[in-house]
């Protein structure tokens with residue numbers, strides 16, 4: 001069982017976004033980076049599938065700048081067996097199709113049984129790479145899974161469908177899944193894991209040219225919301241609130 | 253005629269969701285600005301019944317596609333087949349539970365870039381340019397395809413549906429089967445106990461936070477939501493505590509919502525929560541702490557105890573609805 005987990009580093013979720021000098025991307029000077037939260041679910045899921053199978057290999061892959069080795073090391077410390085860094089200084093600005101194309105080429109060589117992605121990277125919020133990757137690899141894909149088990153070359157997965165329904169899929173491997181919150185609780189790397197990670201292979205190679213498929217004409221900050229207003233205190237303010245919602249906002 | 257705007261419309265037994273009409277409206281307006289016409293494509297049982305409503309909302313033509321809508325690979329392949337024949341300037345669809353799954357599949361089949369979850373789309377110098385939030389709405393980008401065709405999904409409730417009558421002439425089209433038989437089998441769709449309003453598509457949302465002290469107190473939130481015809485949301489603190497299901501989490505690592513009205517009850521307004529709801533048209537905050545950051549973004553705030561205020565609000569809403 002060979003499992004690939006795709007991870008991306010993204011600005012920490014409490015980052016204050018500033019527009020960069022080019023007017024089309026963010027100023028990364030003060031940014032603190034984290035592993036995309038949904039990708040932590042992907043890594044955890046990969047480790048659990050391997051553990052349940054009793055053998056196998058978990059490979060974490062990123063298209064990122066040289067510094068992204070740090071996030072890959074965290075994944076190795078969590079328990080991944082090896083890491084592959086496809087180096088691209090501009091990775092965080094790549095569009096989904098370009099990213100998926102580069103990842104697919106590298107992942108194809110690994111011949112995985114299972115490829116796990118996050119449902120969305122919380123920087124560009126595209127939610128596309130998993131599905132694009134699946135198409136390029138010629139594999140089926142189920143998105144936003146909240147349950148996963150693997151046996152006999154097949155995966156049983158669940159995802160939330162429309163209007164509160166739950167869809168249960170049976171998927172022949174190899175396949176790509178994208179991971180949603182609720183799938184698992186990612187483990188923390190412990191000291192033993194951190195020590196072990198030092199001896200694990202982390203391969204780096206240049207991603208090569210990454211042709212853009214989506215042009216970014218500009219990045220701007222949203223208009224600030226007008227300052228908040230306190231209608232009143234306690235239950236006494238309820239009637240005034242209802243009046244405002246009906247006659248001023250006209251939303252009820 | 254090449255260069256049209258193709259709009260993939262979701263329907264259920266002949267009924268169109270509000271998000272579908274929003275996407276159709278966006279497509280019709282884009283087509284007018286782009287000097288072309290909008291063409292709707294619909295699939296599934298009842299598809300043909302939607303042509304009048306789609307025509308009213310600007311569809312010059314409505315293509316009823318005979319595709320298997322239980323298999324998304326097949327469905328995407330069928331839509332991509334239509335797109336190949338038409339060679340449109342853009343393919344639009346709503347960024348719903350279904351749309352976010354179908355959109356990238358269609359884009360991949362067409363080898364076209366996609367702009368997800370857009371809040372606006374326009375024609376500029378012959379190109380289709382989409383505006384979309386990034387970093388959970390902390391910034392916005394303007395994007396266009398590097399070489400022509402762009403797939404665009406439209407954020408629910410970001411644009412309103414508007415009528416602009418067009419012919420809406422109905423055509424029927426056989427599905428192009430997928431080129432590969434892929435091994436994804438939908439075994440079962442398990443219905444939930446009660447039919448839920450999809451959080452990301454709801455016009456009104458009532459969300460509860462940790463200040464509600466326990467899962468049992470969400471009955472109060474559900475009752476207010478029921479009175480308003482709203483969906484129930486939650487903060488991550490509440491979801492992590494196991495009080496509410498993951499699917500209800502609003503925020504950067506939950507759902508991004510843009511309803512007409514968002515009522516935050518006993519939620520402090522952490523940056524990651526705001527990220528998921530700051531683009532709501534109106535925000536109401538109920539919190540006992542006047543310094544809570546949620547009040548900075550709330551159009552209307554009430555400082556006080558949720559346990560007193562919420563039942564009163566529910567009663568007032570019920571009274572209002574009874575009056576009509």
Ligand SMILES: Cc1cc2nc3c(=O)[nH]c(=O)nc-3n(C[C@H](O)[C@H](O)[C@H](O)COP(=O)(O)OP(=O)(O)OC[C@H]3O[C@@H](n4cnc5c(N)ncnc54)[C@H](O)[C@@H]3O)c2cc1C
Nearest residue numbers: 461462463487488489503504505506518519520525540558
């Ligand atoms: C990587 C990351 C991702 C995150 N993603 C999300 C996300 O997607 N969504 C999200 O919501 N959070 C997210 N968070 C967590 C976020 O930082 C906050 O911890 C969380 O939103 C707090 O939830 P809360 O407002 O319910 O609880 P608290 O912050 O504890 O606030 C409770 C509020 O209730 C009020 N209160 C108490 N009693 C009453 C009463 N009787 N009546 C009225 N008001 C009362 C209090 O004054 C307080 O303001 C994330 C954090 C991280 C680090």
Ligand SMILES: Nc1ncnc2c1ncn2[C@@H]1O[C@H](COP(=O)(O)O)[C@@H](O)[C@H]1O
Nearest residue numbers: 006062063117118120121126127128129
């Ligand atoms: N640069 C990247 N390197 C590795 N994986 C990525 C990269 N970008 C996206 N992914 C994967 O694809 C998922 C969806 O990303 P996106 O389509 O950008 O929202 C992420 O959660 C990752 O698992």
